[in-house]
Amino acid sequence: MKRICTVIAATLVLNTTLALTQPEQASAANTNTADLQLNASSAILMEATTGQILYEFNADQALPPASMAKMMTEYLVMDAVNSGKIQLSDMVNTTEAASDAIGSGQLLALNEQATVDNMFAAMSIYSSNDATIALAEHLAGSEEAFAKLMNEKAKEFGLSPEANFINSTGLSRADMGKHAPKEVQGETMLSARDAAIIARNIITKHKNTLDYTKIPTRKFREKDPEPMVNWNWMLADNKSNKYLAKYAYEGLDGLKTGHTREAKYCFTGTAERNGLRLISVVMGTPREESRFLETRKLLDYGFNNFEAKTVLTAKSEIDSLKAVNIKKGVELQVSVVTETGLTLIAKKGTPADQFQVSAAALEEDKLIAPIEKGQVVGKAKVSFGGQDYSVNLIATEAVEKAGWFRLFFRAIKDFFVDTISGSK
Known part of the structure; x- marks a missing residue:
């Protein structure tokens, strides 16, 4: 497998929590611009x-x-x-x-x-x-x-x-x-x-x-x-x-x-x-x-x-989505923060605006009370170098399911609000 070497004498993972959604076939990060002149196949x-x-x-x-x-x-x-x-x-x-x-x-x-x-x-x-x-x-x-x-x-x-x-x-x-x-x-x-x-x-x-x-x-x-x-x-x-x-x-x-x-x-x-x-x-x-x-x-x-560039820190708000709507809950919304941080590798001196951050709530049928504190209710996405990376967004507090009485009167209220809005 190797030739016997005659010239040698006998004296001879970032500690940052990540939550990346990406394929095992790793992605490029605005690179390959250098000519290293490698003597290799x-x-x-x-x-x-x-x-x-x-x-x-x-x-x-x-x-x-x-x-x-x-x-x-x-x-x-x-x-x-x-x-x-x-x-x-x-x-x-x-x-x-x-x-x-x-x-x-x-x-x-x-x-x-x-x-x-x-x-x-x-x-x-x-x-x-x-x-x-x-x-x-x-x-x-x-x-x-x-x-x-x-x-x-x-x-x-x-x-x-x-x-x-x-x-x-x-x-x-x-x-x-x-x-x-x-x-x-x-x-x-x-x-x-x-x-x-x-x-x-x-x-x-x-x-x-x-x-x-x-x-x-x-x-x-x-x-x-x-x-x-x-x-x-x-x-x-x-x-x-x-x-x-x-x-x-x-x-x-x-x-x-x-x-x-x-x-x-x-x-x-x-x-x-x-x-x-x-x-x-x-x-x-x-x-x-x-x-x-x-x-x-x-x-x-x-x-x-x-x-290494820290793009998101754990338990932080995303400006574009600070809360998500909850159906059938005592509360109608719950505040959200990132579940983990996100660190990416970039060329030294890369400006912050190269990391595009967006966020979205999960589908409505997954946002029905009761909601537990720490439950995943959305995703934050970072776009960089032609690749997307994601981090979970979690509820900052629990949301209990509303009782039938509250839901009944909320439905009546919504009915009249919709009727008045339609008349206008």
Whole structure:
């Protein structure tokens, strides 16, 4: 999967509450005006919390992702851990398919056992194919069954129609040899946008994965003479490594490299600075260091040119809709405020009038008393960069249902008001 690196010595989501209504296929935010002159087949830069796209180049071209495919394996394994289906302390057996795996790793012997924690570390730090396959088989019974789970999750994430997984590692069908799948067809393919969406799901739902991906070195077995060395040269903690210090990037703690002859050199990176977390993807770079140099261009562009803008704050009024009408209530109206805040990513210096705020009440049949305090009674919409984002509007107080006597006399009043208005 990767060539053995000879130059490395052994010393080697915004904390703002959001309520966004948007598709998983993230939207652009008045961007892509820069010419970064990337030496890559495709690339994308995404803000992790909102999913906004800050830059893209051939981002929808399906390409072999190599070991970046392991991000989906990381997600599914951590999903099983965090849901309690498996434990980090569970022992995982090394099957024939795992021990036969070529490429990066080659740590495990047939029937050797290790904990889920250690296997996950080998996959996330050292891109170990054997550990990855062992985990896949532990979860699904076979790697092909696991690949089917990967493809199901791809549809759930809203990945492109071309997105396809044939195994847990990103190895080609030819490299799998006799262990190649029989029912799952084709080759593993992802676009840069697909890779960014997978990374965003990891970060937003299973952020503890970064506790592994940020580790520069770790021994697989205590008795091993040398540690596993992370293929990610840009890790922030590499700043003290004399061989990799020039690649280290402030705030970078993941996520996954990849390399095969067909894929060339790929990298999905993520870094956080001042509460802003970015996800970058480069695919098809020509050399090993190229993927990190091109990633630096992307991340520098993002951090230097964009910032988080708080458009709405939680529990605040919207000028265009401060109250909504209630039917059959003791009160005829109820005041409304935003349920949560809304923060978007915009170019630095973007004027406030670029964020168009509007609001609307729910349909009348959903605004019938009784109304509870905090009940959703409307929507606030923010239009920016050709995309709409929404936040719920909630009632600030309860509205009790009016009794029949009150409703009767209210109906009489309304009748005479309508009659007089009609006469005029």
